[in-house]
Amino acid sequence: MIIDAHCQLGESRVQDFALSVTELGAALDESGIDRACCFSFPDAVDNVAIIEAAADDRRLIPIACVDPNQSNAANQLEDALQRGARGLRLHPYLHGFKLSMTIVDPLFELCARYGVPVLCHGADDVPANNPYQFAQMADRHPGVNLIALYGGFVWNVGDLLDAATRRDNLFLETCAWSPGNLRLAVREVGPEKIVFGSGLPDGDQMVCLARAAVALPDEHERALVLGGNMQRLLAL
Amino acid sequence: MIIDAQCHLGPVLWQSPPIDPPELRQRMAAAGVDKACCYSFIDRIDNEYVYEAARGGTDLIPFACIDASQPDAPDELERWLKAGMQGMKLHPYIHGYRLSSRVMDALFELCTHYEVPVVCHLCDESQANTVWQAAHMADRFRGVNLIALHSGFLWSSDDMFEAASTRPNLYLETSLISPAVLRRGVARIGAEKFVFGTDTPFFHFEPELLKVRRAVPDLHAQEAILGRTMARLLKLSLVAADS
Numbered sequence: 001m002i003i004d005a006h007c008q009l010g011e012s013r014v015q016d017f018a019l020s021v022t023e024l025g026a027a028l029d030e031s032g033i034d035r036a037c038c039f040s041f042p043d044a045v046d047n048v049a050i051i052e053a054a055a056d057d058r059r060l061i062p063i064a065c066v067d068p069n070q071s072n073a074a075n076q077l078e079d080a081l082q083r084g085a086r087g088l089r090l091h092p093y094l095h096g097f098k099l100s101m102t103i104v105d106p107l108f109e110l111c112a113r114y115g116v117p118v119l120c121h122g123a124d125d126v127p128a129n130n131p132y133q134f135a136q137m138a139d140r141h142p143g144v145n146l147i148a149l150y151g152g153f154v155w156n157v158g159d160l161l162d163a164a165t166r167r168d169n170l171f172l173e174t175c176a177w178s179p180g181n182l183r184l185a186v187r188e189v190g191p192e193k194i195v196f197g198s199g200l201p202d203g204d205q206m207v208c209l210a211r212a213a214v215a216l217p218d219e220h221e222r223a224l225v226l227g228g229n230m231q232r233l234l235a236l
Numbered sequence: 237m238i239i240d241a242q243c244h245l246g247p248v249l250w251q252s253p254p255i256d257p258p259e260l261r262q263r264m265a266a267a268g269v270d271k272a273c274c275y276s277f278i279d280r281i282d283n284e285y286v287y288e289a290a291r292g293g294t295d296l297i298p299f300a301c302i303d304a305s306q307p308d309a310p311d312e313l314e315r316w317l318k319a320g321m322q323g324m325k326l327h328p329y330i331h332g333y334r335l336s337s338r339v340m341d342a343l344f345e346l347c348t349h350y351e352v353p354v355v356c357h358l359c360d361e362s363q364a365n366t367v368w369q370a371a372h373m374a375d376r377f378r379g380v381n382l383i384a385l386h387s388g389f390l391w392s393s394d395d396m397f398e399a400a401s402t403r404p405n406l407y408l409e410t411s412l413i414s415p416a417v418l419r420r421g422v423a424r425i426g427a428e429k430f431v432f433g434t435d436t437p438f439f440h441f442e443p444e445l446l447k448v449r450r451a452v453p454d455l456h457a458q459e460a461i462l463g464r465t466m467a468r469l470l471k472l473s474l475v476a477a478d479s
Contacts (some may be wrong), residue, residue, distance in 0.1 A: 016394065017416060038392070082369075123390055124361055154359060176390075177410070178438040180252055204415045204450060210443035 003061075003230040004028075004036040004205060005119065006149055006175050006197030009050055012041035016093065019201035021053045021060070028059055031205035034227065035236075037087065037119065037197075039063040042094040045081040054084070061234060063087040063119060066107060067095040074106040081114045086234050090120040099133035102130035105140070106119050112143040117233045122148030123176070124156040131159035138163070138170040145233050147171045147195060161188045171233070174225070175199035175208060179215035182225070191221040195230045237463040239470075240264075240441070241355060241409050242385055242433030243272040246285040247295075251277050255437040257289040257296065264295065266394040270463070273355070273433075273470075275325040276301040283316050297470060299323040299355065302343060303331040310342040317350040322470055326356040326427030328364035335369040341376075353469045358384035360392035367392050371399040374406040381405050381469050382479070383431060386412040393417045401425045407469065408462065409433040413442065415451035427457035431466040 011018040028036060034175075038053065038060050040046050044219060054060040064080035066073050077088060088111050092099045099120060111118050118137075122129050137151045138146050143230070151172035152160035164170040165188060174182055175197040185194050187232055196212060198205040216222040229235075248254045252279075264272060274289065274296050276282050281301045284378050290296040300316035302309050302324055313324055324347055328335045335356060358365055367388050374382050382405060388396035389412040400406040401424065410418055411433040422430065434444040445462070452458050467473075 016420070125390055155361060178435070179440055179443075180438045191405055200380070201413065202414045202416050204447065207415060207443050207447045208452060214440045214443060 001035065001227040001231055002033045003009060003196065003227040004033050004198050004200065005147065005173050005195045005230050006203070007036045007038045007200040007206050008041050009038045009053060010040050010046060012043050012045045014043040015041060015202070017041070021057060024060070024200065025057055027200060027205050028108065031209060033205055033209075035059050035061055036200075037061045037063050037230070039089040039119070040065040041065070042091040047076065048083070051080065051083045051085055061086050063089045065089040065091070068097050068101070068103040068107055073103070073111060077107050081110065081116065085116070087111070087116045088118045090118060092133070093126045093207060095123055098128045100136040103205050104137070108137065108144050112141060115235065117145040117147055119147045119149055119173070121150065122152055122160065123150035124152055124154055131156050131163050134160065134170060135163040135167065138167040140170055145169050145171060147173055147233070149173045149197065150176050151185070153177055153181065157185070161185055164189045164193050166217040171195055171229070172182065173197040174212065175203050177211070179211050182212065182215035186221055186225070191224040192229055195227045195233070196226045237271070237467060238269045238445070239432065239463040239466040240272040240413055240434050240436065241267050241383060241431040241466050243274045243436040244277045245274040246249050247280045248277040248278050248308075249279040251279050252437055260436065263431060263436070263441055267440050267445060271295050271297055272436070273297045273299055273323065273466070275299040275302065278327045278330045279308065283312070283321070287319060288319060297322050299325045301325040304328070304337070304343060305333045309339070310346060313343055313346050317346060317352060323352045324354045326354060329357060329359075329362040329431050335365045336372050338360075340373065344373065344377040344380050348377060351379075351471075353381040353383055355383045355385055357386065358396070359386045359389050359412070367395040367399050370396075370406065371403060374399075374403045378405055381407060383407045383409050383469070385409045385435075387417070387421065389413050393421065397421045397424045400429050407431055407465065408448060411435040411439065415447050418448065418451040419452065422436055422452050422457060422461075427452060427454075427460040428465055429471070430461045432462045432469045
């Protein structure tokens, strides 16, 4: 099974991107990817719509996007989880918080209780989501599997790999990675710690699959990265 | 003709496993890439290596990788431009200077004199190499074609498009940016403002060619991005560029 861990649905004015359910379905048809984790753009959160979309197309795996700054963030997340969301997506940069802030803890506690992973924006763009923040939260919440979207790209990949080497519950997603990054990651942390993602609609599933194919000639490693690991993390 | 504007070649300290000319040529042949602009890895500059790799052929186009923070940077650049290198590569972030610093003036003046383009690392991870510094340098040195490698990835590509839209000498390279962003850029400022690049050996030719072809289905626009624009910037034969 191939699972894309990183698809955003809806319409973002901030990022000037849009992806409809129909378009995502067409992308899955074209790429042959079996399932896709989907969540709202940070500036257009609509978890109900995501969950409803997943009810219509069983290939979609709904992930709740929550801004911890909001006073009812925990209620929003629990509501979404009870409606069927299979994880939490965080975006420290666009929502304006540091990943390690205490306002995030209640959300992680909910994820621990519901047994769902956290997928968090983890590019090298701002200190709010740097590798040390990920390490800190993975340590503080050992019962939660934490996935760093973008895998620290560009310059923080090495530090994130180092952090993931020492933490069973810290994982890295591939959407922006070069084949070189992916090969290095498999060598340093093992294929079990890496999940495939495209970053659709910013990214492209076909291009990301092509990069993964170049990087991972080993069938067993490829199977884990492309879907086996995410299947395990989502308890599918 | 397909020209890759961004290939690294030679010894390396920490950035990547190394790549030598035979391997680069093998990859180019397999992917149908005709020419590659080559320069050192930034953590182990060896312009001699790149020069020798390119000498005697036309498929590898050598650029001088210059650390502008070094006092002998202008002498180093002139040495290699006189020898026949066809551009200058800069990396403000890693080499520790700002793109708009006055130490850049002598280097850009040399590039003006020798009529060669400048390729510069332009992600938005650092204040050392921002979109507006690139715009500033393009304005100050109108005789230099400045190519922004990575087009402002991750968050500044739209700013990059805006800056390039009013500056005939500011160009954008396609590595790292997504197909969607490339498509948007072409729609806003035209395919002739883009040059194809992979950042080899970090990325591989085939997926990055796929990216451009999926982003820009129009063949004429593809050809501009994949080689025609860079051929013009390098003053390569137009006949060859259109083949």
